Amino acid sequence: xxxxxxxVLLLMAAAAIFVACSDEEPEPTATPVPAxxxxxxxxxxxxxxxxxxxxxGLTPQDIRAAxxxxxxxxxxxxxxxxxxxxxxxxxVVIGVPxxxxxKQIAVFTPEAWQGYGYGEVxxxxxxxxxxxxxxxxxxxxxxxxxxxxxxGEYDGQFLFINDKASARxxxxxxxxxxxxxxxxxxxxxxxxGSSFVPPNTEYVIQASQYATPLGxxxxxxxxxxxxxxxLITLYKFDREKGRIDLANSFSIEIPPYWQxxxxxxxxxSDGWAFCNSFNTEMATGxxxxxxxxxxxxxxxxxxDYLHIFNWRKxxxxxxxxxxxxxxxxxRVIRIPTAVEEGILYLAPEPKSPHGADVTPxxxxxxxxxxxxxxxxxxxxxxxxxxxxxxxxTTDDFGIPVLDFDAVMxxxxxxxxxxxxxxxxxxxxxxxxxxxxxxVAKWSLGGDDPAGYKLLEKLPVQYNIGHISAAEGDTVSxxxxxxxxxxxWAVDRFLSVGPLKPQNEQLLDIxxxxxxxxxxxxxxxxxxxxxxxxxxxxxxxxxxxxEVGWDPLTQxxxxxxxxxxxxxxxxxxxxxxxxxxxxxSHLTPEHVxxxxxxxxxxxxxxxxxxxxxxHGFDIGGQNISLSIEPGETATFQFTANHSGTYAYYCTExxxxxxxxxxxxxxxxxxxxx
Amino acid sequence: MAPEIEKFIGPRVPxxxxxxxxxxxxxxxxxxxAAAVLLIISIQRPWxxxxxxxxxxxxxxxxxxYVNRMTGDIAEIDGLNHYIGMRPLAEAAVLExxxxxxxxxxxxxxxxxxxxxxxKWAALLTLPALLLPVFFLADLQFWLANFGLNLDPNAALxxxxxxFIPPVLWKGEIAQFSTVPRLLSGFWLSLWASGLILAGLFFxxxxxxxxxxxxxxxxxx
Numbered sequence: 015x016x017x018x019x020x021x022v023l024l025l026m027a028a029a030a031i032f033v034a035c036s037d038e039e040p041e042p043t044a045t046p047v048p049a050x051x052x053x054x055x056x057x058x059x060x061x062x063x064x065x066x067x068x069x070x071g072l073t074p075q076d077i078r079a080a081x082x083x084x085x086x087x088x089x090x091x092x093x094x095x096x097x098x099x100x101x102x103x104x105x106v107v108i109g110v111p112x113x114x115x116x117k118q119i120a121v122f123t124p125e126a127w128q129g130y131g132y133g134e135v136x137x138x139x140x141x142x143x144x145x146x147x148x149x150x151x152x153x154x155x156x157x158x159x160x161x162x163x164x165x166g167e168y169d170g171q172f173l174f175i176n177d178k179a180s181a182r183x184x185x186x187x188x189x190x191x192x193x194x195x196x197x198x199x200x201x202x203x204x205x206x207g208s209s210f211v212p213p214n215t216e217y218v219i220q221a222s223q224y225a226t227p228l229g230x231x232x233x234x235x236x237x238x239x240x241x242x243x244x245l246i247t248l249y250k251f252d253r254e255k256g257r258i259d260l261a262n263s264f265s266i267e268i269p270p271y272w273q274x275x276x277x278x279x280x281x282x283s284d285g286w287a288f289c290n291s292f293n294t295e296m297a298t299g300x301x302x303x304x305x306x307x308x309x310x311x312x313x314x315x316x317x318d319y320l321h322i323f324n325w326r327k328x329x330x331x332x333x334x335x336x337x338x339x340x341x342x343x344x345r346v347i348r349i350p351t352a353v354e355e356g357i358l359y360l361a362p363e364p365k366s367p368h369g370a371d372v373t374p375x376x377x378x379x380x381x382x383x384x385x386x387x388x389x390x391x392x393x394x395x396x397x398x399x400x401x402x403x404x405x406x407t408t409d410d411f412g413i414p415v416l417d418f419d420a421v422m423x424x425x426x427x428x429x430x431x432x433x434x435x436x437x438x439x440x441x442x443x444x445x446x447x448x449x450x451x452x453v454a455k456w457s458l459g460g461d462d463p464a465g466y467k468l469l470e471k472l473p474v475q476y477n478i479g480h481i482s483a484a485e486g487d488t489v490s491x492x493x494x495x496x497x498x499x500x501x502w503a504v505d506r507f508l509s510v511g512p513l514k515p516q517n518e519q520l521l522d523i524x525x526x527x528x529x530x531x532x533x534x535x536x537x538x539x540x541x542x543x544x545x546x547x548x549x550x551x552x553x554x555x556x557x558x559x560e561v562g563w564d565p566l567t568q569x570x571x572x573x574x575x576x577x578x579x580x581x582x583x584x585x586x587x588x589x590x591x592x593x594x595x596x597x598s599h600l601t602p603e604h605v606x607x608x609x610x611x612x613x614x615x616x617x618x619x620x621x622x623x624x625x626x627x628h629g630f631d632i633g634g635q636n637i638s639l640s641i642e643p644g645e646t647a648t649f650q651f652t653a654n655h656s657g658t659y660a661y662y663c664t665e666x667x668x669x670x671x672x673x674x675x676x677x678x679x680x681x682x683x684x685x686x
Numbered sequence: 687m688a689p690e691i692e693k694f695i696g697p698r699v700p701x702x703x704x705x706x707x708x709x710x711x712x713x714x715x716x717x718x719x720a721a722a723v724l725l726i727i728s729i730q731r732p733w734x735x736x737x738x739x740x741x742x743x744x745x746x747x748x749x750x751x752y753v754n755r756m757t758g759d760i761a762e763i764d765g766l767n768h769y770i771g772m773r774p775l776a777e778a779a780v781l782e783x784x785x786x787x788x789x790x791x792x793x794x795x796x797x798x799x800x801x802x803x804x805x806k807w808a809a810l811l812t813l814p815a816l817l818l819p820v821f822f823l824a825d826l827q828f829w830l831a832n833f834g835l836n837l838d839p840n841a842a843l844x845x846x847x848x849x850f851i852p853p854v855l856w857k858g859e860i861a862q863f864s865t866v867p868r869l870l871s872g873f874w875l876s877l878w879a880s881g882l883i884l885a886g887l888f889f890x891x892x893x894x895x896x897x898x899x900x901x902x903x904x905x906x907x
Contacts, residue, residue, distance in 0.1 A: 451741030
């Protein structure tokens with residue numbers, strides 16, 4: 015009997031032990047200890063480098079990645095990556111493969127370093143070009159940069175980027191990497207499929223996202239189908255002037271289907287463009303009233319519509335009398351005209367897709383499913399034949415809906431959440447998979463559906479959105495590099511609090527197997543899309559071409575000041591200051607004003623040496639200028655307060671930088 | 687005492703016999719008491735945990751089930767589940783959770799009661815506790831199936847994710863998630879309790895069956 019007691023006690027002890035230690039999660043499997051990096055044969059790493067690698071716990075793969083990305087001091091990157099800066103309202107320029115941030119280009123948001131939007135009249139005018147009604151807009155949600163193209167190749171001249179929040183598009187001149195123009199679509203309040211350009215950048219094209227009545231007029235949501243509309247706007251780009259020409263721009267009315275991403279055709283498909291949509295349900299939300307929320311309502315139908323439009327034809331039609339209606343100053347081709355003229359067609363596409371991306375040869379369009387695990391490949395040839403054969407039904411707005419089977423070439427199952435596709439130089443396509451947090455590599459098969467095959471998937475960290483391959487949306491992609499623009503970093507970087515940087519991850523696509531090379535924290539804003547251009551295509555100025563240059567007009571400024579001609583002119587209460595800046599003085603160094611004076615202040619940086627930039631600040635005035643070598647900058651203010659103010663150069667320009675200052679003395683009114 | 691009750695509680699152990707074979711009668715009591723104690727402890731312990739693995743959750747997401755509550759990344763999991771139209775986890779096994787503490791205490795009391803019952807009815811009293819682990823798993827699987835199969839067809843991802851049954855005991859896959867279940871101490875305690883009950887019943891039978899038979903022989907003679 016005693017043994018039974020022992021047994022029972024043992025059992026209970028066992029149970030107790032079990033209880034004490036079984037509920038904790040097992041420690042996650044430790045990262046495998048890297049195998050010591052060994053010199054192979056006689057050609058391996060020297061011992062001291064091996065010691066560094068081993069001390070830092072680097073695997074051979076890490077070392078490979080380091081060798082592929084490290085750009086030594088004094089050497090330069092192979093590519094520029096122009097990344098949207100998201101909510102920062104700007105563009106971030108990054109070198110590839112080092113992934114070093116080279117510059118932020120201020121676009122929709124004031125930025126003090128560049129002297130953008132802090133008093134300088136040229137930049138204020140650019141920003142004011144984007145004001146909406148009487149509201150001064152000083153934020154932007156930049157999404158999709160587009161480099162200007164010539165014959166379907168990036169030409170390195172201009173960059174366009176949209177502001178989704180207020181349906182605006184900006185033009186950046188890549189000679190000085192500065193924003194020259196912001197245009198506001200007079201009829202839209204929200205865009206997304208923007209910016210994208212046809213192969214010769216005749217237009218900068220923008221598609222709406224959230225439909226509203228045109229001109230964002232008031233209309234109750236119950237009148238959604240009748241009154242709410244989208245637009246495709248073709249902003250005429252005047253390359254000579256480097257400006258969008260609003261007078262020669264026009265829009266095509268489209269149904270309130272919430273258009274998403276777009277791409278222009280190229281080569282055979284030049285003249286056409288393609289946009290996805292995701293609310294052909296025309297859901298109107300209202301979760302608070304017990305209606306299906308938008309997220310469910312817009313996801314009901316199994317298919318949405320790929321919008322296929324002939325922009326070249328549209329441009330011809332828009333030029334004809336009586337074919338357009340002028341709404342808020344913009345010519346709009348109404349839906350019936352677009353249908354009648356053969357400008358607009360639809361084709362079913364698996365529901366709520368994100369990217370519509372034309373292949374380098376221009377023959378196919380890849381639509382990434384988002385809520386469908388496939389990419390769907392449409393043949394431009396088949397689309398043309400279906401249009402020819404009138405193989406269509408019509409939607410509620412009378413727009414032809416081409417037969418899906420007639421225009422679709424094939425589908426490739428890639429994984430969960432396919433979003434956006436880019437191409438390489440070897441006939442492969444790369445698609446981001448949001449839910450899988452992976453990049454899928456797959457082969458293009460031309461007209462042979464069997465040639466389209468999933469080749470490889472590489473996990474990325476984490477929640478990948480867009481991807482950007484080297485010149486990956488042009489007629490001749492480079493392959494080699496691909497940047498994954500990941501929405502979440504989670505555990506990838508030192509913690510900087512709850513708001514974490516996004517993770518722009520550089521991938522090697524030049525080898526047989528894809529691999530992650532580098533994680534770059536984007537602690538500036540959320541990048542959406544980026545474009546990567548070969549560095550030698552950008553011909554940026556080292557200094558402005560002439561001393562006394564107006565960057566806004568990219569021409570000599572009428573307010574340029576030559577050395578020796580500095581002066582202060584007074585005309586009643588209006589005072590104009592003509593100042594020069596050179597290492598290490600500002601001339602004049604005394605500016606005496608009277609309270610209430612209206613002051614216009616021109617400063618010319620008369621330097622011609624690269625990097626000899628001067629900044630300018632006056633305490634208490636909220637002014638910040640960046641006056642680059644050769645530039646003439648202007649600001650205006652009213653001297654409301656009497657007092658003595660110091661102004662100084664904000665760039666550490668020389669050993670006597672601190673001495674580069676002056677006094678502005680504002681005499682009080684009663685002393686006058 | 688009514689003869690029915692007498693028959694139910696079975697014969698008392700004669701004092702001489704108890705003195706002679708004390709261990710024989712103590713062991714089933716000891717085992718039953720131990721089982722009851724384990725069950726009571728199990729109330730405080732987690733019974734089951736599901737780990738959800740997905741690329742964007744490098745640390746995983748967890749939901750841990752106690753008999754009367756669920757803890758862990760419930761809000762995050764509910765947030766994800768709404769994309770596929772799954773109901774919030776708080777709507778699962780509401781009745782079970784609300785009565786579980788009382789119920790398990792009652793099961794333990796029944797076991798303790800069984801120590802005073804020296805007939806085969808003792809087996810009946812311990813039966814609910816004996817079956818508790820099986821009931822727990824079956825009920826959990828029922829709710830997993832109930833939740834996985836009743837997805838809102840209007841949900842955003844409803845066409846991408848077909849109704850599914852997350853397995854209660856082994857690994858499952860749903861969309862980019864893998865689900866890895868794990869039984870925890872509460873469950874193992876209840877299983878131990880079942881084992882102890884079985885052992886207790888064995889010794890109970892060995893101890894009292896002769897007495898019952900003797901009584902029966904006496905009664906019939």
